[in-house]
Each structure stands twice: as C-alpha cells, then as structure tokens.
Amino acid sequence: MPDFRVIPPIDALRQRTAVRALEAEYGAAAAVDALRESAAAVRDAIAGGDSTLTSADGAAARIETAAAARLRDMFRPSLEPVINATGVIVHTNLGRAPLSASAIGRLVDVARGYSSLEYDVGSGARGRRDVHAEALLCRLTGAEAAVVVNNNAAATMLMLAALAAGREVIVSRGELVEIGGGFRVPDVMAQSGAILREVGTTNKTRAADYAAAISDRTGLILRVHPSNFRIEGFTERPRLTDLVALGRSFNVPVAEDLGSGKLGAGSTVNRESESGATLEGRRDAPVASEPAVRDSILDGVDVCCFSGDKLLGGPQAGIIAGRAALVGVVRRHPLMRALRVDKLTYAALEATLADYAAGRAADTVPVQRMIAMTRAEIRARADALAAVMSSEAGWRADVIAGASAIGGGSAPGVELPTWLVAIERDGATADALETRLRRLRPPVIARIVDDRLVLDLRTVMPDQDSMLALLLRNA
Numbered sequence: 199m200p201d202f203r204v205i206p207p208i209d210a211l212r213q214r215t216a217v218r219a220l221e222a223e224y225g226a227a228a229a230v231d232a233l234r235e236s237a238a239a240v241r242d243a244i245a246g247g248d249s250t251l252t253s254a255d256g257a258a259a260r261i262e263t264a265a266a267a268r269l270r271d272m273f274r275p276s277l278e279p280v281i282n283a284t285g286v287i288v289h290t291n292l293g294r295a296p297l298s299a300s301a302i303g304r305l306v307d308v309a310r311g312y313s314s315l316e317y318d319v320g321s322g323a324r325g326r327r328d329v330h331a332e333a334l335l336c337r338l339t340g341a342e343a344a345v346v347v348n349n350n351a352a353a354t355m356l357m358l359a360a361l362a363a364g365r366e367v368i369v370s371r372g373e374l375v376e377i378g379g380g381f382r383v384p385d386v387m388a389q390s391g392a393i394l395r396e397v398g399t400t401n402k403t404r405a406a407d408y409a410a411a412i413s414d415r416t417g418l419i420l421r422v423h424p425s426n427f428r429i430e431g432f433t434e435r436p437r438l439t440d441l442v443a444l445g446r447s448f449n450v451p452v453a454e455d456l457g458s459g460k461l462g463a464g465s466t467v468n469r470e471s472e473s474g475a476t477l478e479g480r481r482d483a484p485v486a487s488e489p490a491v492r493d494s495i496l497d498g499v500d501v502c503c504f505s506g507d508k509l510l511g512g513p514q515a516g517i518i519a520g521r522a523a524l525v526g527v528v529r530r531h532p533l534m535r536a537l538r539v540d541k542l543t544y545a546a547l548e549a550t551l552a553d554y555a556a557g558r559a560a561d562t563v564p565v566q567r568m569i570a571m572t573r574a575e576i577r578a579r580a581d582a583l584a585a586v587m588s589s590e591a592g593w594r595a596d597v598i599a600g601a602s603a604i605g606g607g608s609a610p611g612v613e614l615p616t617w618l619v620a621i622e623r624d625g626a627t628a629d630a631l632e633t634r635l636r637r638l639r640p641p642v643i644a645r646i647v648d649d650r651l652v653l654d655l656r657t658v659m660p661d662q663d664s665m666l667a668l669l670l671r672n673a
Contacts, residue, residue, distance in 0.1 A: 204257045205240055208233050216262050224269045232272070236264035280641045281662055281669075285616060285654025287568045288508050288606025292643060295507040295606075296564040296659070297546055304549035308541055315541045328529055330544040334551035338461050340495040341519035345529050346506070346547065347537040353503035353516030354383075354455050355390045358418070360531040361451060361501070361524060363391035365417025370403035371396050372429060373422035383422055383455075392417065401429055405436040405444055412448050419445050421499075423457040423489055424610070442498035451500040451524060454489075458608040459510035459517070461554055462490025484569050485509060485609045491519065500524055506543075508606045511565035512550035513543050568656055569604065573615055579655045579663055580617040586667045592624040593670075600647065602656045618652040621670065631673075638669050 211217055211233050221229040240260050244251050251257050282292050297305075318325035328345050335344035347353050358367060367387060374396065376382040387394050395416070397407040408419060419441055438454065445452040488509065494502050501524045506515030516537075518528055528534065539547075553559040560566050580597045587595035598620050601613035623631055631651045635642040644653050658666060 201252075202241060202244060204244070204251060204254050205237055205261070206254055206258050208237065211237075211258060211261060214258065214262060217265070220266055220269055224273055228269060228272065229265065232265040232268040233261060235268060236261040239264060278640065280643050281666055282657040283642055283644045283653040283655070283666070285600070285602035285618070285645070285656050286605035287565055287602065287657055288604060288608055289657070290606055294514065295511045297513065298511070298550060298553055298562045298564060300553055300562060301512065301546040301549040304545040305542055308545040313541050313545075315544070327538065327544070328534070331548045331551060334548060334555055335517060335519055338551060338554055339491045339519050341491075341525075342522040343525035343529075344517060344519040345525055345534070346539050346544065347516045347518070347534070348539050348543070349514055350455070350457060350459075350503055350505040350516040351386065352537040353518050355386050356516075356528055356531060356533050356537055357453055357501060357503055357518055358387055358390035358392045358420075359533055360528040361453065362417030365393065366395040366411075366413070366415045367392045367418045367420050368395045368397055368408050368411045368416060369420045369422060370398045370407070370435070372398065372400050372403055372433075372435070373420075373424065375422060375424055401432060402434040403436065404434060405440045408436070408441060409444055409448075412444075412450060416448070416450050419450055419452045421452070421454040423455060438494060438497045438499060442500075445500070446498075452498075453520075454494050454499045454502040456489050456491055456494060456502050456504040457508070458485075458488050458606070459505040459508045460485060460488045460490045460608075461510060462492035484612055484614055485604060487612070488609055495519065501528075506547050506550075509565060509604075509608050510550065511559070511563040513546040515539055515543055515547055564659070568602075569614070571656055573617060576655055577617045579658075579660070580619050583653070583655065583663065583667055583670075584619050587619070587621055587670060590671050594622040596620045598652070600652065600654065602654055614656070616654055616656050618647070618654050620647075620650045620652045622650065623673075634673050635670075638673060640669075642666065642669060 501520030
C-alpha cells in the first residue's frame with residue numbers, strides 16, 4: 199500500500215530555506231503552484247512503486263528540486279542570447295544585426311529614464327518623434343528629408359500608400375520578388391491601395407517598357423532591389439538615371455526599394471581574397487554589387503526606402519528618404535502613426551548612424567567589422583579554439599577552409615572565404631553534437647557541412663571565444 203504520508207504539507211515545504219529563496223526570486227504564488235505540481239508528481243511516483251521515496255526528507259528534497267526546475271523553465275525568457283557560429287552575418291532567425299557598443303550604451307541611457315521623444319527641450323513645448331535621426335540620415339545619404347518606421351516592409355507599404363494609393367505603380371516583372379516570411383511585392387502593393395502595372399519580362403526590361411506603360415493613371419515608377427536572388431544570363435535592366443529622366447519627362451515620381459541599407463559611406467573594407475591577395479582601397483568589396491542609398495539619391499531618385507538593420511548594422515527599422523515634399527506626404531499619412539518606432543529604436547539607430555558619420559563604422563559596427571574580417575584574423579582564432587578542443591579527451595578539432603555568407607537577403611550568392619573549426623566527439627554524430635550545442639546556455643548555433651559539425655568564428659564576437667571554448671569543453 200503506497201504511503202503518501204511522507205509527502206510534507208505545502209506550508210511545511212515553504213519553510214525550507216531553499217524554497218524561501220525560490221519565493222524571493224519568483225514570487226510566492228508561482229512558487230506555491232510549482233510546489234503543488236511537484237508534490238503531485240511525487241505522489242504519482244509513490245503510487246507507481248518508486249521505492250526511493252520512503253522518508254519525508256527524501257520526498258521534500260525531490261519536491262524542492264522539481265519545483266526549482268519548473269520555476270526556471272517557467273521564467274526562462276523565450277528570447278535569449280545565442281552564440282552565432284553559423285558564419286551567416288545578417289542572420290534573420292538570430293536577430294539580424296548585433297548592435298555596436300555605442301548603440302547599446304545609448305539604449306541604456308535612454309531606457310533607464312525619461313527622454314525627449316516628443317518634447318522640444320528648446321521651446322518647452324510638445325515636439326515630434328518623426329524628426330529623430332533625420333539630420334544624420336540626410337547627412338549620410340544626401341536626401342532632403344527622412345522618416346523612420348518599424349521595418350523596410352512597412353516602409354515600402356507606407357511609401358506606396360502615401361504616394362500612389364488608387365493609382366498605378368509601374369514595376370518590372372523581374373522585380374516582383376518574394377523575400378523571407380512570405381513578403382511579396384504584389385501583396386504589399388495591394389494592401390497599400392496602389393495598383394500594380396507590370397512591364398517587361400522576367401529577365402529583360404527596358405526604359406521603353408516603362409515609358410509605354412505611363413498614362414494619366416500612373417502614380418509612381420517603382421524600382422525594387424532583387425534582394426535575395428540573382429538573375430544571370432541574358433538580362434537587361436535600365437539604369438536608375440534612365441528611369442529618373444523618364445519620370446521627370448512625364449512628371450511621375452521614381453521610388454526605389456533598396457532593401458539592404460548599404461549607405462555608401464563610412465565603411466571601408468580591406469579583406470583578403472581567396473588567393474590571399476589584399477583588396478586595398480575597395481570600398482565595401484564583398485558587397486560591391488549592392489546598391490548604395492547615397493548613390494541612388496545622387497542619381498536623382500525621388501524617394502527610396504531601406505533597412506536600418508541588415509548592412510547598415512543598426513536596429514530593425516525601415517527608413518524612407520528623399521525629396522522633402524514627398525517625405526512630407528509620407529510623414530502626414532495616417533499609417534505613419536501605426537508604423538512608427540519607439541524611443542529605443544531611435545536611440546540605437548542614431549548611435550549607429552553617428553558611427554558612420556564619424557567614419558568609424560568599419561571598426562565599431564559589428565556587421566561591418568565581420569564583413570571586413572580577414573581570413574588571417576579568423577585563422578588565428580580558429581587555431582586557438584581547435585587547440586583547446588583537441589586537448590580534451592574524446593574530442594577532435596580541425597581547421598578547414600570554408601565560406602561565410604552576408605545573409606539577410608543582402609548580396610545573394612556572395613561568399614566570404616573563411617576558416618571553419620570542424621569538431622567531432624567520440625560516439626556522437628554531427629546531428630547529435632548540433633543538438634547538444636543548442637541545449638547549452640547560452641545556446642551555440644552551428645552548422646553541419648559534409649557530415650561534420652563546423653563553427654565559423656567570423657560571426658562569433660571575439661570576446662566570446664573563451665566562453666565558447668568553455669561551453670564546448672563542458673558539453
């Protein structure tokens with residue numbers, strides 16, 4: 199006959215020192231619930247014939263341990279830091295761009311108290327939030343005006359809704375893209391109230407195709423960056439300057455969705471090619487094919503939108519920049535309030551932009567620094583990690599050649615030569631190791647290449663190297 203008398207009452211359990219500590223950390227209500235659930239589990243174990251639960255002290259210890267585990271699981275944030283060892287720099291699933299130290303510092307300064315989000319300190323009157331970051335954005339891009347919303351998809355929809363609702367927007371068939379999360383240009387256009395007018399073919403669209411489609415119903419000519427794919431072979435696409443000239447001749451604004459947020463200023467890249475030669479003086483060498491916001495503004499585009507994260511390396515945001523008259527229309531649209539950003543986004547974005555304006559982004563903005571990292575720098579770190587792992591019994595680690603990726607829908611097909619640390623454990627498959635690393639705290643996210651688990655240190659923060667080695671040794 200099961201003896202349930204060994205299970206202490208909840209009130210008695212609450213007097214235990216460890217349980218009092220749990221109540222202090224997680225609150226009395228949550229702790230009591232966890233105790234009750236754990237006591238019920240112990241009751242079931244006794245009923246099932248568990249012979250180890252024969253004393254009140256043993257049952258209390260079991261309940262206490264189980265309650266602590268339940269509380270840890272209950273209160274563990276679903277959003278947690280991870281170590282990105284995949285080699286994908288702008289990893290959408292891992293939060294895209296890590297922020298610079300200056301952006302993090304500004305976040306802390308603004309978040310810990312009140313701020314001038316909608317207050318004009320100079321006049322002592324109510325201010326506007328949509329002016330924050332505008333001065334820096336205009337300085338860096340050459341635009342007359344700029345506004346910030348919560349992501350580039352929102353920026354695209356707002357731009358279309360404000361400037362072309364109920365009118366036709368001319369887009370090349372080769373630019374009707376779908377990117378991550380099912381974001382499709384035609385769907386966004388439909389939600390904005392604009393009417394899609396397709397021109398050209400998938401691989402070839404000429405300025406004459408746009409010209410033939412212009413009518414009194416035309417509200418906008420839209421150019422869309424392909425983002426996450428490339429069309430190769432027999433292709434043709436009009437230059438932006440040709441579209442601008444066409445738009446001016448017909449008095450139709452030209453808009454551009456640039457996507458990646460490459461500013462075209464403040465990020466000098468100096469990295470090694472696969473042959474080991476240094477690419478001196480080439481600005482943004484790995485992302486040379488990506489359009490730059492400043493270049494589009496200089497080419498005369500009336501309005502454009504781009505990401506605040508991705509290649510820019512700031513917080514998630516969508517930025518609309520261009521002629522003051524058109525940005526003013528966007529600023530006054532009712533959707534602007536629904537899509538606006540908060541004080542934390544502005545704080546991080548302004549700090550990131552300040553790094554670019556000061557010419558130090560290549561060293562301070564993590565995304566820029568990772569892109570610019572040389573193979574030699576990565577090799578030194580990889581050799582050190584491999585040496586640590588190889589010294590542990592049962593582990594093997596080799597340094598092998600590989601490739602990193604920009605990611606985030608930026609620079610599709612571009613590979614950055616790197617060195618990978620391939621690790622193996624006696625008796626464990628690559629899949630099993632990958633799972634084990636994901637269960638660490640913090641989780642280590644790696645990838646599998648040719649049935650081997652590999653770590654790419656390009657996307658691991660240098661100050662995380664020692665932590666990574668310790669985590670792997672304890673795995």
